[in-house]
Amino acid sequence: MRELRIHGRGGQGSVTAAELIAVAAFAGGVYAQAFPAFGVERRGAPVQAFVRLSDETIRLRSQVYEPDYIIVQDSTLIRDVNVFAGMKPGGIAIVNTEKSGGYEAPEGVRIITIDATKIALEEIGLPITNTALMGAFAAATGEIDFSALEDAIRGRFEGKLADTNIRSAQRAFEMVKGGNA
Amino acid sequence: MKEILEGSHAVAEAVRLCRPQVVSAYPITPQTHIVEALASMVADCKLDAEYICVESEFSALSACIGASTAGSRTYSATTSQGLALMYEVCFNAAGMRLPIVMTIANRAMSAPLSIWNDQQDSISLRDSGWIQLYAEDNQEALDLHLLAYRVCEDHDILLPAFVCFDGFILSHTYEPVDMPTQEEVDAYLPAFNPYQRLDAKDPISFGMYATPDYYMEFRYENQRAMLRAKEAIVRYGTLFKEQFGRDYSGLIEGYELEDAEIALVAMGSICGTVKDAIDEMRKDGIKVGLLKIRCFRPFPDEEIAAALAHVKTVAILDKNVSLGSKGAVGLEIKDALYGSSIAVYDYILGLGGRDIRKKDIRAITKLAEQGSGDMFYGLREELL
Known part of the structure; x- marks a missing residue:
């Protein structure tokens, strides 16, 4: 079983990201579970969302404490929350930041930094970074196919909104694939 | 589909x-x-x-x-x-x-x-x-x-x-x-x-x-x-x-219960986590199983008494408390097993969204083995 923990702030779409990653993984024949950990329900408050992926039925219901992967939607969270807590060796951390590096991750954890905010502003016109980070996740981990992710995004959003989000995901996907993140 | x-x-x-x-x-x-x-x-x-x-x-x-x-x-x-x-x-x-x-x-x-x-x-x-x-x-x-x-x-x-x-x-x-x-x-x-x-x-x-x-x-x-x-x-x-093809013919359901010495009793989503914890404990040689209650009303007292007749110890996981008494499921199980020599312990846990992990299930199993129960589990002592 592989586990993903998404760190974000209320309103950034962390829960949607978890759900769409699960939908895309399920389309690829994997058993998937996605769920949120709501804190206080307000914009800007730190939130977490979780995804589990397995070849077998997932029965476990606890939150994710030892993730294989994390996604950090907002690097200012790193000041307040130990986002790397419990990460497994060999794990991958995808961090949205304009900086490259400068984070102390646990040993054996690979950090991929990507300026998802810039991508989202250019493609969607809003600093909604979740779809770009989903693209980065697909490229970095290989857990989901990009085409399945595209379908999942199109299943959630309509028309132009789907198009711009898919472009955002695609750009991040290609940047990570090409080693430019 | x-x-x-x-x-x-x-x-x-x-x-x-x-x-x-x-x-x-x-x-x-x-x-x-x-x-x-x-x-x-x-x-x-x-x-x-x-x-x-x-x-x-x-x-x-x-x-x-x-x-x-x-x-x-x-x-x-x-x-x-x-x-x-x-x-x-x-x-x-x-x-x-x-x-x-x-x-x-x-x-x-x-x-x-x-x-x-x-x-x-x-x-x-x-x-x-x-x-x-x-x-x-x-x-x-x-x-x-x-x-x-x-x-x-x-x-x-x-x-x-x-x-x-x-x-x-x-x-x-x-x-x-x-x-x-x-x-x-x-x-x-x-x-x-x-x-x-x-x-x-x-x-x-x-x-x-x-x-x-x-x-x-x-x-x-x-x-x-x-x-x-x-x-x-x-x-x-x-x-x-x-x-x-999906079996709901029982008011209760057993998991690794047939040869269990310790039975955990639970209702709802916690049963999934309990099953995973049981698989791990079984690998360590602990004879533990789950009795899942699907139907709480009417209460399947006779069915539960029969399903638990062979165990030595029962640990009930109650996500509720009847204040001034015990957990509601614990009370019912104690009634169903009245007159038996089975040790029955109640654990109040997971209230108000407190997360329950496999290690908690393992810890409760250990407490029951040691004869310690009828308690709130997982309290933050520093807040009391």
């Missing part, structure tokens, strides 16, 4: 497939997504039902009573404070013998305010005369709605039912479910055939005034119907298994 969707939406789909004629509910976290989805289905003509918007949960269930007495299949959903506001209406629905099905997205009770999960809300209505079924996962939550209507509408039963599933832990979780088709559901669940109904041409009354000469017999009949529901759940659960 297998699909992946949020638990609340899986439940809403199940309700749609059951073809309710009247839905009345008031939105409350974490139940909201269910009734939002049903309201959309009605608005989009995907569900041919009357959706009655109301100003409170009291009115929601009252509207369901009106609709049910008029001969409609009715549905509602709520949680926590919403269910508490329905308290008196719940007793009325059961006393009038109306087969209303209501989803409870289990949530803690205020105060202090908590939107998170435990099972205090439905447990506190245990004496109201509603059948109470608890789901371990979203597939079971979906399926139990079909089973509940089938059981409740049987003319030998005629009782309302809660289908309980843990708020957030199931209601807000995306996971795969096998969604039946309308044809399959229609084949399992026939159209509602009311035993009696309000009809201006042939007037009758529901919920009459009963003097001391009559009241006790009404209550006794209510109790007899509740006890008959055990057999009906087994019968319609067996029918469900024959048609859909």
